[in-house]
Amino acid sequence: MRYIALTDRDREEMLAAVGVSTVDELFCDVPKGVRLDRALDLEPPLSELEIVEHMGELAGRNAHAGVELSFLGAGIYDHYVPAVVNTVLSRGELLTAYTPYQPEMSQGVLQAIFEYQTAICELTGMDVSNASGYDGTTVAADACYVAKHVTGRSRVVVTEATNPQVRQVIKTYAPGFGLEVVEVPHVGGTTDPAQVAEAAQGAAAVFFQQPNFFGCLEPAPELAAAAADAEALAVAHVDPVSLGVLEAPGRYGCAIAIGEGQSAGNAMSFGGPHYGFIATKIEHIRRMPGRIVGETTDTDGNRGYVLTLSTREQHIRREKATSNITTNQTLLALGGLVYLSWLGPQGLRDLGETCMALSSYAKRELEAAGFEVVFSDKATFKEFAVHVGRPAADVVRDARAKGVHPGYRLGRDYAGLEDALLVGVTEKRTPAQIDRLVEVLSEVGR
Amino acid sequence: MKLIYEKSVPGRTAYSLPRHDLPVPEVPDELRRAEPPRLPEIAEPDLVRHFTELSTRNFGVDTGFYPLGSCTMKHNPRVNERLALVAGFRDLHPLQEPEGAQGALELMWRLQEILAEVAGLDAVSLQPAAGSQGELTGLMLIRAYFEDRGEGERRRKVVIPDTAHGTNPASVTMAGYELVGVKTDPRGNIDLDDLRGKVDEETAALMLTNPSTLGLFDEGIEEIERIFHGAGALMYYDGANLNAVCGIARPGDMGFDVVHINLHKTFSQPHGGGGPGGGPIAVRDILEPFIPSPQVVRLPDGGFGLDEDRPKTIGRVRGFTGPFGVFVRSYAYIRAYGPELKGMSETAVLNANYLLALLKGAYDLPYDRLCMHEFVLSARRLKREHGVLALDVAKRLMDYGFHPPTIYFPLVVPEALMIEPTETEAKETLDEFAEAMLAIAREAAEEPDTVKGAPHTRAVKRLDEVKAVKQLVVKYGFGEQAVPAEA
Numbered sequence: 001m002r003y004i005a006l007t008d009r010d011r012e013e014m015l016a017a018v019g020v021s022t023v024d025e026l027f028c029d030v031p032k033g034v035r036l037d038r039a040l041d042l043e044p045p046l047s048e049l050e051i052v053e054h055m056g057e058l059a060g061r062n063a064h065a066g067v068e069l070s071f072l073g074a075g076i077y078d079h080y081v082p083a084v085v086n087t088v089l090s091r092g093e094l095l096t097a098y099t100p101y102q103p104e105m106s107q108g109v110l111q112a113i114f115e116y117q118t119a120i121c122e123l124t125g126m127d128v129s130n131a132s133g134y135d136g137t138t139v140a141a142d143a144c145y146v147a148k149h150v151t152g153r154s155r156v157v158v159t160e161a162t163n164p165q166v167r168q169v170i171k172t173y174a175p176g177f178g179l180e181v182v183e184v185p186h187v188g189g190t191t192d193p194a195q196v197a198e199a200a201q202g203a204a205a206v207f208f209q210q211p212n213f214f215g216c217l218e219p220a221p222e223l224a225a226a227a228a229d230a231e232a233l234a235v236a237h238v239d240p241v242s243l244g245v246l247e248a249p250g251r252y253g254c255a256i257a258i259g260e261g262q263s264a265g266n267a268m269s270f271g272g273p274h275y276g277f278i279a280t281k282i283e284h285i286r287r288m289p290g291r292i293v294g295e296t297t298d299t300d301g302n303r304g305y306v307l308t309l310s311t312r313e314q315h316i317r318r319e320k321a322t323s324n325i326t327t328n329q330t331l332l333a334l335g336g337l338v339y340l341s342w343l344g345p346q347g348l349r350d351l352g353e354t355c356m357a358l359s360s361y362a363k364r365e366l367e368a369a370g371f372e373v374v375f376s377d378k379a380t381f382k383e384f385a386v387h388v389g390r391p392a393a394d395v396v397r398d399a400r401a402k403g404v405h406p407g408y409r410l411g412r413d414y415a416g417l418e419d420a421l422l423v424g425v426t427e428k429r430t431p432a433q434i435d436r437l438v439e440v441l442s443e444v445g446r
Numbered sequence: 447m448k449l450i451y452e453k454s455v456p457g458r459t460a461y462s463l464p465r466h467d468l469p470v471p472e473v474p475d476e477l478r479r480a481e482p483p484r485l486p487e488i489a490e491p492d493l494v495r496h497f498t499e500l501s502t503r504n505f506g507v508d509t510g511f512y513p514l515g516s517c518t519m520k521h522n523p524r525v526n527e528r529l530a531l532v533a534g535f536r537d538l539h540p541l542q543e544p545e546g547a548q549g550a551l552e553l554m555w556r557l558q559e560i561l562a563e564v565a566g567l568d569a570v571s572l573q574p575a576a577g578s579q580g581e582l583t584g585l586m587l588i589r590a591y592f593e594d595r596g597e598g599e600r601r602r603k604v605v606i607p608d609t610a611h612g613t614n615p616a617s618v619t620m621a622g623y624e625l626v627g628v629k630t631d632p633r634g635n636i637d638l639d640d641l642r643g644k645v646d647e648e649t650a651a652l653m654l655t656n657p658s659t660l661g662l663f664d665e666g667i668e669e670i671e672r673i674f675h676g677a678g679a680l681m682y683y684d685g686a687n688l689n690a691v692c693g694i695a696r697p698g699d700m701g702f703d704v705v706h707i708n709l710h711k712t713f714s715q716p717h718g719g720g721g722p723g724g725g726p727i728a729v730r731d732i733l734e735p736f737i738p739s740p741q742v743v744r745l746p747d748g749g750f751g752l753d754e755d756r757p758k759t760i761g762r763v764r765g766f767t768g769p770f771g772v773f774v775r776s777y778a779y780i781r782a783y784g785p786e787l788k789g790m791s792e793t794a795v796l797n798a799n800y801l802l803a804l805l806k807g808a809y810d811l812p813y814d815r816l817c818m819h820e821f822v823l824s825a826r827r828l829k830r831e832h833g834v835l836a837l838d839v840a841k842r843l844m845d846y847g848f849h850p851p852t853i854y855f856p857l858v859v860p861e862a863l864m865i866e867p868t869e870t871e872a873k874e875t876l877d878e879f880a881e882a883m884l885a886i887a888r889e890a891a892e893e894p895d896t897v898k899g900a901p902h903t904r905a906v907k908r909l910d911e912v913k914a915v916k917q918l919v920v921k922y923g924f925g926e927q928a929v930p931a932e933a
Binding site for chain 2: 001002003004005006010011013014015017018019020023025026027028029030031033034035036039040041042043044045046048051052054055056057058059060061062063064065066068070072074075076078082084086087088090091092093094095096097098099100101102103104105106107108109111112113114115117118119121122123127128129131132134135136137138145165168169171172173175176177178217219220221243244245246247248251260267268269270271272273274285291292293294295296297298299300302304305306308309313314315316317318319320321323324325326327328329330331332334338340341342343344345346347348349350351353354356357358360361379396397400405408427430431
């Protein structure tokens, strides 16, 4: 049998040591009535070679970013992941370890998480980050928990220009938390601070996204101020790749910063696994969900790292824990740390500006070709919305037939935008590829 | 060892990006970053060395035996890592149109079918990100089911035994339910007399791990099923210990209505130093209308699609359709076994019983039965006679080159040592581990200070966890004063 070391002779000796004669006797406590009396109805085992061929066939039927020119974004982005990331993540000592419950055995992962926490705090302008959440949607649910317990209030406000999947996950979790969810509509692609100020009265938190789902830059400091004036926690959902160019949420009055880490160091991988990040000001640390690594010393006085504040967590506090999370996304967060270390502060800014320059070029060229940019008066980062003049589903189908995926169909989430695409442009796109997008959309759109 | 920030030199870089002669749009002043983030500034050679050195200060299944109870630290086949990096999987955007993602959707559909067969249930949602989220999702389904029947207001209680993982009660709270605890009897099963008094028309569900965290299969499972279903309540199976019973006893056949399966345990997704995981749920047909949206389905034309038209769904519990890279690895793992998954579980149980037989003379065995895939010993005798704690035994094991077992859990066993060898360990490894455990028991009597001062051979000595809480330092201070701890 695969991946198993025991020989027949081993088994005989081991059964004798246990004092039974067959493996079946080991299961004597399992009542006959619940035993499966047949073999599992699964296909026969495959050799490694057969598995590789079978999986290669499945992979070959996916139009991935290497075979189709893609401008899809909408939360997951085709950024370049440098070779050093997978070099590090392939180290078996890191890859095949688990949660560092035994710190003396786990200083590598613990120090890496401490460094990751530092990087997230630097990016977001916050004081404390956890070791990662599942993704950019579930950290929003975590932030709901923090806000509910910090404020004692039972309503959260979410802007309509926040990623639809983030809003959906908040709504799934809210009833269990005893929270009501209220949405504030966008006005021409961004959110009106006056409307937020009104909705924030009596609310536990105000969630907004910067850049928002349309790629537009929100008046984020004003939104945060509107929340803070009502003593609601301002929660910014941010793209880590934008934070070399855009201000850190902690510097404009947010209490919590959250986000999807994929754009910083993870492959798209059809939606996961990625890492979500959540960081807060220090006063909320005891409400934080998940693992946190802290610095300490050993009995010789040497520096070392441990999991800390475990009394927040389910394995200690059980039904009174701040969250049920245990397995998180450490390996993906480690990928994020390696990536951010590869970029450094200069690279992060350079990357943000490169994305903005290319995205802006795409916007200009599409306008020059006669397409109407949606919310054209708003500044954008690496994505923007454009009307394509026909139902977007038809345009996507026809463009894909020409080898180009032109972007996300906004009509899936926003009524009235059925003819609009959200076009995402990363540093992996070239001006020539953007010219090709314009050419194809000119053929199949309008 | 220095932090990467302490190796940082201003102006040093590792990155490279394509250059284009394009204007960069202005960011409005009030939104522009004022101070750059202090990310590391380091060249690639030192970047690689830094993380390589970190890896040498860590211990994984690749390094050695890792019998961390309830975590199923089995071998992670390398072919699965290679497959997850195939471009057609790795570089596929999750919002690709279904016709451009047929291979990925077929893989997910096949995995759903397999997990339904292993669980003995009718439908599977792959969406939950890990076991804990699977638990919460399962409880949300139960809540939605009872609300749909008009019983939502009345059924507010979830019954959990005192041996449960901490995630179970935490999930109950997050789902908005009330917890009802039930005791364990002297054989390590649920105390049926205690249970009968606690299940009534206000009970929504039971959450049970079977085999339990004691490594024991609950011999009363059929009666438990009659009690819960007889009261109109549902049964949730925590699949953390599924590695014991694949192809032997299926949760659905035991009467469970919803199950989560930890892909990172039973189906060998590497644990990654804490994650990622995968926590798909399998459900009985009565719960299928409520499972998360979207759902991968097979279409009448034989192709595969995403069904988002699910009027009774609880909604979305995470982004997209789940941790796809985990599905790639677990699907490949299962295809290597096929129906022989039964042999996998049998070997896991044989390895555990063999190790138990070698150790039960030197350590106390609170429930003297054959075990399933793991077992729980107690170091209470070492504590009483020599002042040596389970914690000390764990630390001393490091000096012998082994990762310690889970300690102080389950809570019903004092000085607990919870040991799960998994099926992928050789007999010699088990023998060597047993020799180390027996040697430590002798050391506890003869030279207890050696054990209490362990570890002696790791990169650091025993770390002060109390200090870490009292003087909270949770990020690098860049030479400035540390962030003060909250009062």
